[in-house]
Amino acid sequence: MTRRFAVAVALLMLGVGGASAADIRIGYLSLRDDPRDRADVAYTNIQIAPPDDPLTGAQLGLLDAKVVADAVGDSFALDPQQAVDAADAVAKAKAMAAGGERFVVLDLPDELVDQLATAVKDEKLTLINATAHADFLRDRCDANLLHTAASDRMEADALVQFLRLHNWTKVLVLEGPLPRDKVIAAAFKAAADRMKLSITDTRTVTLSRTPDAQENNDTLLVTGGVDYDVVFVADSEGEYGRYLPYATQLPRPVIGTAGLVPQEWHWSWDRDGATQVTSRFLKLTDHRREMTAADWSTWIAVRAVFNAYARAPGAPDPDKVDAYLRSDKLRLDGSKGFALNFRPWDGQLRQPVLLATENAVIAVPPLPGFEHATNDLDTLGEDEPEHKCL
Amino acid sequence: MNGSQRHVALAVFPLLLLPTSLLAMAWPAEATGTGLVFVSNEKSNEVVVYDQSFNRVKAISTSRRPRDMHFNAAHTLLYVACSDDDAIDVIDVGKLAVVKSIQTGPSPEMFVPTSDGTAFYVSDEENSRVEKIDIASEADVQNVATGPEPEGVILSPDGKTLYATSESADLVHVIDTASGKVIKNVPVGTRPRRFVMTPDGKELWVSCELSSEVDVIERATNTVTDQLTFVPPGFREEQVTPVGMTITRDGSKVLLTLGRANHIAIVDAKSKQVLAYVLVGSRAWGVDLSHDEKTAVVTNGLSDDITIVDMASMKPVKSVPAGRTPHSVVIDD
Secondary structure, X not given: OEOOHHHHHHXXXXXXOOOOOOEEXXXXXXXXXXXXXXXXXXXXXXXXXXXXXXXXXXHHHHHHHXXXXXXXXXXXXXXXXXXXXXXXXXXXXXXXXXXXXXXXXXXXXXXXXHHHHHHOOOOOOEEEEOOOOOHHHHHOOOOOEEEOOOOHHHHHHHHHHHHHHHOOOXXXXXXXXOHHHHHHHHHHHHHHHHOOOEEEXXXXXXXOOOHHHHHHHOHHHHOOOOOOOEEEEEOOOOOOHHHOOOOOOOOOOEEEOOOEEEEOOOOOOOOOOHHHHHHHHHHHOOOOOOOOHXXXXXXXXXXXXXXXHHHOOOOOOHHHHHHHHOOOOOOEEOOOOOEEOEOOOOOEEOOOOEEEOOOOEEEOOOOOOOOOOOOHHHHOOOOHHHOOOO | OHHHHHOOOHHHOHHHHOOHHHHHHOOOOOOOOOOEEEEEEOOOOEEEEEOOOOOEEEXXXXXXXXXXXXXXXXXXXXXXXXXXXXXXXXXXXXXXXXXXXXXXXXXXXXXXXXXXXXXXXXXXXXXXXXXXXXXXXXXXXXXXXXXXXXXEEEEOOOOOEEEEEEOOOOEEEEEEOOOOEEEEEEEOOOXXXXXXXXXXXXXXXXXXXOOOEEEEEEOOOOEEEEEEEOOOOOOOHHHOOOOOEEEOOOOOEEEEEOEOOOEXXXXXXXXXXXXXXXXXXXXXXXXXEOOOOOEEEEEEOOOOEEEEEEOOOOEEEEEEEOOOOEEEEEEEO
């Protein structure tokens, strides 16, 4: 019944007036003019993507850490840097390492995360990818890379569990023209295939309303002439998808990047202490905006690091902290009802995925009935036996 | 899983076969109070009142999101923390109605009255502090800064020390009530929630929801001396989210709700061994014992009901509907 008693002893260093104080800086690297920030994509200045920077999530993580830091006598700080391109990102990451920073939270697009991880593999750095979802990053097996962003596959698996539970087995897949749209659609189709859902058709959609493109633009035509229980849309920009619900030929729900959306976080989540997290976030932003999924991912990345500093035996030695961060000793509270830690095989943070409409969380996979031999969270995303390094 | 576990198979339990009058007689003859059972319901903004046979007597409308509850010493008043209206409602136990509402800081959840009954310490999870509110003047007389999301609060028997958990910082703050200062932070498991103290005052038990453990703090040294895990058969450790606790007056048994594991654990407080796991409803949360300690009542937050547990057989007797999202239960006897 009594376990891990040695850990309790190690934890005592946290006591007031205890262990040696340290100044710990966590790096934070983003990209100026990140192509994913498409807040102005919609015409007439209607914002369809969050207009703000997920740096705020990391800042909330830092504020939350303050009391622990005060208790230890440590000081935690964030070192936010914005790169202009890949070469600059590499230079900045190297400068962070040279300045004694061990952990760097990344808010960068998929390709940049990939390039950076390779370029700094010889530095003493642990990179925590907070906003890039592509599965290939998890299959690179970069030893210096962890992920708090849910992978495309995790989000696809979450939706597929929901469809299975509801017995909505026939899916019409619509994909936008961008490479990213194809990636999202492919991840969904693979997940659907594993759970024996049937994809009744896959169609490409476009924003162009020229007559020769109408079969790919007009929502009635795009969703007509085929049977389905649900429409899955992969439209990373969001401009097509936002006009799709209620505009389909058959009266069927829309899921994917519009309608019911799988994501790490939603402001309307109200269990597991989520309300307090979102309300601290609102306060931090002077009520300018709600906490987004990307904010959650940067928040939990910073939380993970400070939690490891607070608990790792041998902290603040960065190697010891890093080892703890990657171990199953980490039991992180992300206000999603499960203790979270990183999968040893691909560095991915295990986590529930919220399926949310505009203003409500409908379900939080892993759902009842989808059980796993060791950890139900591993029903979402690539599991250890099937994992292969590319 | 929830569906099948939610309502216990009624016929199995012989107690239920008794006529309700007999069931009522099984309750304490030495009871001093009304014997009424009060259950706060977060989403339906009511405290549902049951008689000793668990017939619904009344639903008392309260301020929004009623959660933790405590009686005054004479059991004439019941205080209810109402998080969404930033208030502690005062229920007149005789009238079964809210007679007053005392303003607190934002979002009060758990609180503890002082032993002299003149004040409460209230955890304010929005502002990361514990505030002391003088009941007569309704004034905020002391503020103690805590880690994010303070939750459980408990006072030492002499009233000199207050303990508060910070759910988000994974700490138990040891607070000197005279100075209002944190004198020590005790690191505990993930998302620490609630406390019970052994009657001898030596041990403080803390439920840690997300690390699936109860940490035992030795009060003399303010250090964690035991980490206890409770995993009912068929469950995995990470499915167990311990929250509510209560302890028998002789300090021999602790009752612990296991949240998503849909059970409570009845624990021998000395040996720290589990005596029984009792199947209750979905997300078991709050728990209280009747005065004669023959019966325990558990609130089930996700099945909107309460489960009555017979302590002699350590078996569930029946489940009874409550309001929406039942949070806490207290028994006036």
